[in-house]
Amino acid sequence: MNKSCIIAQSGGPTAVINCTLLGIVEEAKRMGFEHIYGALNGIEGVLNHRIVELTNQTHDQLQLLMSTPGAALGSGRHQLKSTEQDPETYQHIQKVFESLGIDCFFYIGGNDSMDTCNKVANYFAKTNFSCNVIGVPKTIDNDLQGTDHTPGFGSAAKFVSTTISEIYVDTNSYKKGRVTIVEVMGRNAGWLTAACKLADLSNTPVDLIYLPERPFDLNSFLQDVQAIYNKKQKVLVAVSEGIRDANGQYILKTVAQNKNDSFGHTQLGGVAQTLCDIISEQLSLPVRHIELNLLQRCSAHISSAADAQEAYNCGVFALQMATQGHTCKMVSMFRDSQYHISLQLKDIDNIANAVQIVPDKYINEQGNGITDDFVTYALPLVQGEVPQHYKNGMPQYYQLDLPLVEIKL
Amino acid sequence: MNKSCIIAQSGGPTAVINCTLLGIVEEAKRMGFEHIYGALNGIEGVLNHRIVELTNQTHDQLQLLMSTPGAALGSGRHQLKSTEQDPETYQHIQKVFESLGIDCFFYIGGNDSMDTCNKVANYFAKTNFSCNVIGVPKTIDNDLQGTDHTPGFGSAAKFVSTTISEIYVDTNSYKKGRVTIVEVMGRNAGWLTAACKLADLSNTPVDLIYLPERPFDLNSFLQDVQAIYNKKQKVLVAVSEGIRDANGQYILKTVAQNKNDSFGHTQLGGVAQTLCDIISEQLSLPVRHIELNLLQRCSAHISSAADAQEAYNCGVFALQMATQGHTCKMVSMFRDSQYHISLQLKDIDNIANAVQIVPDKYINEQGNGITDDFVTYALPLVQGEVPQHYKNGMPQYYQLDLPLVEIKL
Secondary structure, three states, rough: OOEEEEEEEOOOOOOOOHHHHHHHHHHHHOOOOEEEEEEOOOOOHHOOOOEEEOOOOOOHHHHHHOOOOOOOOOEEOOOOOOOOOHHHHHHHHHHHHHHHOOOOEEEEOOHHHHHHHHHHHHHHHHOOOEEEEEEEEEEOOEEEEOOOOOOHHHHHHHHHHHHHHHHHHHHHEOOOOOEEEEEEOOOOOHHHHHHHHHHHHHHOOOEEEEEOOOOOOHHHHHHHHHHHHHOOOEEEEEOOOOEEEOOOOHHHHHHHHHHOOOOOOOOOOOOOHHHHHHHHHHHHOOOEEEEEHHHHHHHHHHHHHHHHHHHHHHHHHHHHHHHHHOOOEEEEEOOOOOOOOEEEEEEEEHHOOOOOOOOOOOOOOOOEEHHHHHHHHHHHHHHHHHHOOEEEEOOOOOOOOOOOOOOOO | OOOOOOEEEOOOOOHHHHHHHHHHHHHHHHOOOOOEEEEEEOHHHHHHHEEEEOOOOOOOHHHHHHHOOOOOOOOOOOOOOOHHHOOHHHHHHHHHHHOOOOOOEEEEEHHHHHHHHHHHHHHHOOOOOEEEEEEEEEEOOOOOOOOOOOOOOOOOHHHHHHHHHHHHHOOOOOOOOOOOEEEEEEEOOHHHHHHHHHHHHHOOOOOOOEOOOOEEEEEEEEHHHHHHHHHOOOOOEEEOOOOEEEOOOOOOHHHHOOOOOOOOOOOOOHHHHHHHHHHHHOOOOOEEEOOOOOHHOHHHHHOOOHHHHHHHHHHHHHHHHHHOOOOEEEEEEEEEEOEEEHHHHHHHOOOOOEEEEOHHHEOOOOOOOOHHHHHHHHHHHHEEEEOOOOOOOOOOOOOOOOOOOOOOO
C-alpha cells in the first residue's frame, strides 16, 4: 500500500498514551504503509520540521511502548489560531504533509487536541487536500464527551484506587490515627476521585469522597470528619483538586480570601493541605495530606491491562478508519450492557472543548460519597495488569533515538 | 513441640513487614508450636491483653501477608520506661507471658523496638524467666546499625526509583519543562533518597540528589539548578526530607526564619515545597514539588521480591534462633562479595538507638549526587517483583479477624 501517515501526541500524558501510538504504528505496518512518521511535541513538530520516521523500528523496540509512560514522541500544548486569523500556519502544515506525501494524520490528545484536529481537517477540506484527520482521545480526567470513557482513565483509576487502599491499610495499623486527606487530579471533573470508591473491593473503604460536581460545604465537611474521628480515631478522605464552594469558587481561593492570607503560601499548595490546615486549626485533630500528583498519570508500572488494550485498539481503529476515507472524526468507545466495547467514530466538532462531568447517579445524596452504580461503571476499566519490562529490577522504557527527517518544501 | 510464641509489630510499617510475620508463623507451624500468638499494636497489646491466636490460620489466609502493606497485627509507638522507673510494667508483661506459656517473643520493628526488646530481655534475665526475646529489623530508612541493610528498604527503594523514573519520562515529554523536586523520606539518613540513583539503569538519570549526610548549601543548589535548566530546560531533583544547612539546622526552619515567616504555612510543608518557593522567587523558573509521602512505605504492589524474601527469611531465622536458646539478639544480614546474604544474630544493646548513615564513598564530591558504588550496594535489594493477589482488578489483603484470647492472670 503506497500510503504514508503521521502521528503526534499532545497534552498531559497518560500511562497508556503510547499504547495508542503503538496501535497506529503496528496497524500501519501490517497494512504495508510506505512511511510512518512521528511529529515531535505535537503539532509544533510539524511546524518546526521536527519529524522522525518510525517505519523501520523493530517489533522488539516498539513493544516497550506498552509499558512506557510519558509521550514517546514528546508532547506539547501549542494551540492553533483559527484559519481566518492565521492561514499561514495551516498552509505550512499542508506543505509539510504534501512534501512527505501524508495520507492520514493522527492526533492523540484531549480536548484541545480535538480542537486542533477539527481546525486542520476543516482547512484540508477547504483546500481539497486529500489527507484524513482522526483524533484519538487520551486523558486521565475522563472528561471528554462522546465516548463511554477515555483511554488513560482506567490506568489512573487503578493507580489511585490501589494506592488509597494501601494508604488505608497503612494508616489502619495504628489504633489512634489521623485525618488523612488524599488529593486527586481531574480538574473540573471528579471521575478520578470517584475511583477511590473502588477501594471498597479491597475491603479498604474510603470514609469521605468529594467531587467538584457538588458544591463543597466546609461546615458539613468538618462535621463529617469529626463524627467519623470520634467513632474510629482515624479518617480517610479523598478530595478532587477542583472542589468549589456554593458560589463556584475553588475552595483554595475561598479559604485564602476569608483568611486574609493567613494561609499565605507564596505558591498555592493543594486543596488537601488547605483542608488539613483548617481541620488542625478548628478541630485540633492530627492530620496528613497526600497529593498523588504526577504519579497519577505516569505510574505505568500499575497500568490497567484493559485500559492499555483499549488504548491500543483505538489506535488500530483510527488507522483503519482513516484508510477507509473517514476524516475529521474522533475515535470513541461505546459499551453494551455486558461491557463489550465497540469502537465508533464521532464528529469531532461536537466534542472539542466540551467537558463531560460525573452524572448525579454516581454521587450520593449527601455529596460526600460515591454510589455502587459508579463501581459497575468503572470496575471493567481497571481489570488486569500490564506485563512490565524490567532489567536488573528496574523498568526499561522505549527510547526515541531517531534522526530528524529532511523536509524539502 | 510443646512450645508457644508471641509476635508483635511496632513503628512505621514497611511494604514487607508482614513477610517477616509470615516467616515466623510458618516456621513455628513447621516446628509444631502449640500456640502462636500475635499482640495487637505492639507491646501495648500485651499490656492491654489485646492478643490473638494465629495458630489455626490456613496457609491460604496467611499467604496474603506477602503482599499486604501496613502492620497486619497493628503497630504502635509505645516506649517502655526503664525497669528501674517502671518495674510494674515489666512484671505485667511477664505475667501475661507466663499465663500463656510463652517461650519466645518476637518484636518486628526499628530502633525503638530494639530498645524495647533489650529492656524486656534484660528484665526476663534478671527474673530468670525462661522466654527468649529476638528483635527482627524493619525500616524503609535503612538506618539501623549492625546489619548490611534492613528489610523494607529494598521495596521502598524499588518504589522510589521506579516512580522517579516514571516522573522523568513524563516530565521529559515537554521541550520546555520545569524544575521538579521530589521529596523522599528517611529522617536523618539519606539511604532512600540515594536510591534515586538507580534510575540511571532505566536511562532516566536524576539531575541532582541531596542527602542529609552533607550540609545543604542553598546558593550552590540554586547555581546547579540554573545551570542545568539553561542546558536542558528542565531539571529533576531528589531531596531528602532531612537535609540541613552547615549549622545542622533543617532547611525548612532556616528558610522560615530567614524569611520572617513569609513562607508562613500554618503547618510546615515539605522541604521540596520550600525549595520550589525559593526557586520560583529567586530564579523565576517554573517549578513542581512532589512528596512521595506514605506511598514509600505502603506501595506493596511494587515490593521487591528480594526484599520480601529476605524479610520472610529473617522471620524464619528468628524463630529458629529463639528455639535454639538465643535471646536479647537482633537478626542481622551480612553480605559477601557475591551478594550472598547470610543471617546472623547481633547483640541488641549495641544497636538500639544508634543511627547508620550513608557513608562518604556513596556521595559525590560536590554533595549533589550519588556514586556508582552505591548502585552496586543497592541494586541486589530491588530485584524481582512480588506476585500480587488481585480480585476484580483490585488488590486483596490479609484481614485480621480473630477474637481476643482470654488472659487469666
